[in-house]
Structures are given as structure tokens and as C-alpha cells.
Amino acid sequence: MRKLQQILLPWLLISVFLIILFQLYQGQNEEYTDQREDVGAATELHPTVEEKKNKLIEQAVTKDIHVVITDDVRSFERQEELYQQGRATDGEIVTYAQGGESYHNYGLAIDYALENKNGELIWDIHYDGNNNNQSDWFEVANIAKNLGFEWGGDWEGFKDYPHLQITFGLSIEQLQRGIRPKPAQE
Missing domain, CATH: 3.30.1380.10 (Muramoyl-pentapeptide Carboxypeptidase; domain 2)
Structure with missing residues (x-):
């Protein structure tokens, strides 16, 4: 059991770290908006x-x-x-x-x-x-x-x-x- 913990713990920490990095990256792109539900052409100029x-x-x-x-x-x-x-x-x-x-x-x-x-x-x-x-x-x-x-x-x-x-x-x-x-x- 201890050997399994030694193997899983680093991977768990890496996964949590990557999730936090992804969340931080998303927060820094506030000048963009995600409109995936409406990917068609615009109807007016920005x-x-x-x-x-x-x-x-x-x-x-x-x-x-x-x-x-x-x-x-x-x-x-x-x-x-x-x-x-x-x-x-x-x-x-x-x-x-x-x-x-x-x-x-x-x-x-x-x-x-x-x-x-x-x-x-x-x-x-x-x-x-x-x-x-x-x-x-x-x-x-x-x-x-x-x-x-x-x-x-x-x-x-x-x-x-x-x-x-x-x-x-x-x-x-x-x-x-x-x-x-x-x-x-x-």
C-alpha cells in the first residue's frame, strides 16, 4: 500500500498543479469572451x-x-x-x-x-x-x-x-x- 501511495502522490500533486495553472491562465484572458454556443458571423462591427x-x-x-x-x-x-x-x-x-x-x-x-x-x-x-x-x-x-x-x-x-x-x-x-x-x- 505504501508503494502505491508513493507512486500516486506525485501524480496527484502534478494534476492539481496543472488544474490550478489552467484556472490562472483562464482568469488572465478576461479581455476575451467564450461564445462557443454562437460561432457564426458577427452582425455588426466590434x-x-x-x-x-x-x-x-x-x-x-x-x-x-x-x-x-x-x-x-x-x-x-x-x-x-x-x-x-x-x-x-x-x-x-x-x-x-x-x-x-x-x-x-x-x-x-x-x-x-x-x-x-x-x-x-x-x-x-x-x-x-x-x-x-x-x-x-x-x-x-x-x-x-x-x-x-x-x-x-x-x-x-x-x-x-x-x-x-x-x-x-x-x-x-x-x-x-x-x-x-x-x-x-x-
């Missing part, structure tokens, strides 16, 4: 992303740049339609993310374009509508990055110049499992 989107538009106006948000939250179905573009349907490839694989699906991303003085949308990344010898597109990207957005134009592979996202340190896999950033506390 409040922090919404707030920073509005600041982006306001700050761009001070530089005489007019930003238009062309896309924000997307359903899984809409994301899949965009993924099929240039593959199964006509058009150029615009995304490499299938439905459920985009930060747009979780309310954490926006796309933008510029609007000229005639009200036309501008997709030219070299456009300088405020005539300061700088690309308006890159000026907006810099404002966005200063607000905490990640810009798709900085990506190594596929450059997604209209794309801005705030991931809160969450991967697509975590979002697919239902882990979400909590709204900012007021």
Missing part, C-alpha cells in the same frame, strides 16, 4: 473597431481626404461569394479567405476607398487629391495604423490595400471556435 473607424474618417478629413467605408461586416455566405470570384465565377480574385476565414466575418475588419471632390470613388493607391505630394491612400493607411489597425497593404504576400483589421491578438481559428474580444469597458 465597438472598438467602430469607434476607430469613425476616428479614421474624422482624422482623414483634417488632411482633406475623404474616406468611404466600402465594406465592414460580412456574412459567411457573402465571404464565400467573394472567394469564388475569379475562381468559379467571373472577375478578378479579391480574397484568399473563404467564408468564416476573414476578420470581416467577425466584425473586426473594414475596407475603404477614397472619394474625390466630384463624389467618385477612387481605388488608385497613388491618388493625391489633397495635392501634398503624398499618396492619400498611404496617408489613410498611416492614420489607421496609428489608431491600432493592421493594414493589408503591409502583408508580405497578397497585398490587400483597402483592408484594415483589428484582431485583438485572436487568430481566425480562435474566432471560429467562438472566442471573441470583449467590448471595451466604459
Whole structure:
């Protein structure tokens, strides 16, 4: 009996230690919420992303740049339609993310374009509508990055110049499992 206790006691202590570590780890991730019962697409932008989107538009106006948000939250179905573009349907490839694989699906991303003085949308990344010898597109990207957005134009592979996202340190896999950033506390 004593030999059995000598074998079991260390394993019992290790198990208790691991359980305590797991509980401590879970308590330190209070900025995230586990919504495993609802792992579908978001229906609106995360409040922090919404707030920073509005600041982006306001700050761009001070530089005489007019930003238009062309896309924000997307359903899984809409994301899949965009993924099929240039593959199964006509058009150029615009995304490499299938439905459920985009930060747009979780309310954490926006796309933008510029609007000229005639009200036309501008997709030219070299456009300088405020005539300061700088690309308006890159000026907006810099404002966005200063607000905490990640810009798709900085990506190594596929450059997604209209794309801005705030991931809160969450991967697509975590979002697919239902882990979400909590709204900012007021």
C-alpha cells in the first residue's frame, strides 16, 4: 500500500498543479469572451473597431481626404461569394479567405476607398487629391495604423490595400471556435 501511495502522490500533486495553472491562465484572458454556443458571423462591427473607424474618417478629413467605408461586416455566405470570384465565377480574385476565414466575418475588419471632390470613388493607391505630394491612400493607411489597425497593404504576400483589421491578438481559428474580444469597458 505504501508503494502505491508513493507512486500516486506525485501524480496527484502534478494534476492539481496543472488544474490550478489552467484556472490562472483562464482568469488572465478576461479581455476575451467564450461564445462557443454562437460561432457564426458577427452582425455588426466590434465597438472598438467602430469607434476607430469613425476616428479614421474624422482624422482623414483634417488632411482633406475623404474616406468611404466600402465594406465592414460580412456574412459567411457573402465571404464565400467573394472567394469564388475569379475562381468559379467571373472577375478578378479579391480574397484568399473563404467564408468564416476573414476578420470581416467577425466584425473586426473594414475596407475603404477614397472619394474625390466630384463624389467618385477612387481605388488608385497613388491618388493625391489633397495635392501634398503624398499618396492619400498611404496617408489613410498611416492614420489607421496609428489608431491600432493592421493594414493589408503591409502583408508580405497578397497585398490587400483597402483592408484594415483589428484582431485583438485572436487568430481566425480562435474566432471560429467562438472566442471573441470583449467590448471595451466604459
